[in-house]
Amino acid sequence: MQLKKKQAIALSSLIAEEAEAPRIISGIAEFDRVCGGGLVPGSALLVGGDPGIGKSTLLLQATAALARCGVRAIYISGEESAAQVKLRAKRLGLADTPVELGIETRLGNILATVEKPAERPPGILVIDSIQTVMADAIDAAPGTVSQLRGTTQELVRFAKRSGWTVILVGHVTKEGQIAGPRVIEHMVDTVLYFEGDRGHRFRILRGVKNRFGPTDEIGVFDMTGNGLEEVANPSALFLSGRRDNSSGSVVFAGMEGSRPVxxxxxxxxxxxxxxTPRRTVVGWDSGRLAMVLAVLDTRCNLSLGSCDVYLNIAGGLRIYEPAADLAVAAALISSYCNVPARFDSAIFGEISLSGEVRTVAQSDKRLKEAAKLGLTHAIVPAGTTTAQPEISLQPIEMLSDLTDSFLAQADGVAMQPRDQDRPHENDNR
Ligand SMILES: Nc1ncnc2c1ncn2[C@@H]1O[C@H](COP(=O)(O)OP(=O)(O)OP(=O)(O)O)[C@@H](O)[C@H]1O
Ligand SMILES: [Mg+2]
Structure with a gap:
């Protein structure tokens, strides 16, 4: 066998010779923001999510919005029949939009269709879903790791070569990692996950990787019979249904990307x-909860070792920020002492293992949002300042200061949790 002769490649400077192509804006503000301010021509996106969460609905709405703006939009479904997709389009009121629909699973045919010479410039190609697509050259069933890798690689190459923006839908499989969107995350430019609790109407589009913009942005949608509606003010939504005088409930002033929530x-x-006491967490990290409980025990003498602990983030949101530590601790202390937190109060701060409360980034943005929602008080790390005159600050230096303030209020109130608060033993949310 003759070895190929090695050739040097031409290197260039970092000075960009071509102007950046303008982004493609769908007009669905929540979607555009999560994409980093619109879609980048020639890029590849992956939209992952649990089965039935609303991926096809979201992408059909986004494609229709783009088609309405004059962008060429092709939607290829390998999962549903044309009649099913048309029925959905009718239900969403999108039947009259110039989306070009195709039903196909063979990659060669899909690319031949899209590459067919047309007068219009490249646009958006949606593949719903990548797990149904197969390349003839790969001898494996659709949805297997080798098909997934091979077809994604081909589609990413096609996007870069042709200028089409390719959006791939990926199901999160039960096994999580195997043959799920994770396998192809590194190949695409942008990864978005569509999350939500099936019990709630609200859906969150979360950016987890973006080569052209910030990550950790979220878009909030409300799933209605007419499709997904944008939620412009998520804070009001997540706080709706809160009851006054209820112990164990606090308002966390968080940040999701550039937006306070x-x-x-x-x-x-x-x-x-x-x-063994139960620890049930919905919407937060259970390891982080264990840390807060350990700090409460060791630094504040508040032992919850003989207690079941249930923690829930209302509205189906998932929080990843360490800034929620203090809010979680306050909710736990409030429930333990059976003392409600102030209804008009927001709280944030990171807790260190020594029991110190650390300042967090963008505190003024958080307080501004709290003021906007009518809150007038905030429990914050010592050293936090604000430009919001309507908010009075309660600075906390050590976590024990917070436990002391709740315990002082609990004076005279029975310290142990009430019997009726005890959860049902086989409640395994
Ligand atoms: N007639 C309807 N009225 C209200 N909501 C509906 C209706 N039909 C479907 N939905 C909502 O749409 C969701 C399914 O949306 P969609 O098919 O877009 O999800 P998906 O993530 O693409 O699912 P799949 O994993 O099957 O591809 C349902 O779970 C339901 O909440
Ligand atoms: Mg679908």
């Missing part, structure tokens, strides 16, 4: 009748 954190602490 207020959300209710609920905790329930109850004496356990089990040998």
């Amino acid at each position: 207020l959300v209710e954190i609920q905790a329930l602490v109850a004496q356990t009748s089990l040998g």
Whole structure:
């Protein structure tokens, strides 16, 4: 066998010779923001999510919005029949939009269709879903890791070569990592996950990787019979349904990317009748909860070792910020002491293992949002300042200061959690 002769490649400077192509704006503000301010021509996106969460609905709406703006939009479904997609389009009121629909699973045919010479410039190609697409050259069933990798690579190459923006839908499989969107995350430019709790109407589009913009942005949608509606003011939504005078409930002033979001954190602490107390967390990291409990125990003498602990982020949102530590601790202490937190109060701060409360970034943005929602008080790390005159600050230096303030209010009130607060033993949310 003759070895190929090695050739040197031409290197260039970092000075860009071509002007950046303008972004493609769909007009769905929540979608555009998560994409980093619109779609980049020639890029590849992956939209992942659980089955049935609303991926096809979201992308059909986005494609229709783009088609209405004059962008060429092709929607290829390998999962549904043309009649099914048309029925959805009718339900969403999009039947009259100039989206070009195709039903196909063979990659060669899809690319031949899109590459067919046309007078119009490249636009958007949606593949719903990448797990149904197969390349003839790969000898494996659709949805297997090798098909997924091979077809994605081909589609990414096609996007870069042709200037089409390719959006791939990926199902999160039960096994999580195997043959799920994770396998192809590194190949695409942007990865968005569509999340939500099936019990809630609200859906969150979260950017987890973006080569052309910030990540950790979220877009909030409301799933209605007429499709996904944008939620312009998520804080008001996440705080709706909050009850005054309820212990264990606090308002966390968080940040999701560039946007402040207020959300209710609920905790329930109850004496356990089990040998190993239960720790149930919805919407937050259970490891982080264990850390807050350990700090409460060691630094504040508040032992919850014999208590079941339930923690829930209301509205189906997932929080990743360490700035929620103090809010979680406050919810736990409030429930344990059976003392409601102030209804007009927001809270944020990071807790260190020594029990110190650390300042967090963008505190004024958080407080501004709290003021906008009518809150007048905030429990914050010591050293936090604000330009919001309507908010009075309660600075906390050590976590024990917070436990002391709740315990002082609990004076005279029974310290143990009430019997009726005790959860049902086989409640396994
Ligand atoms: N007639 C309807 N009225 C209200 N909501 C509906 C209706 N039909 C479907 N939906 C909503 O749309 C969701 C399904 O949306 P969609 O098909 O876009 O999800 P998906 O993520 O693409 O699912 P799949 O994993 O099957 O591809 C349903 O879970 C339901 O909430
Ligand atoms: Mg679908």
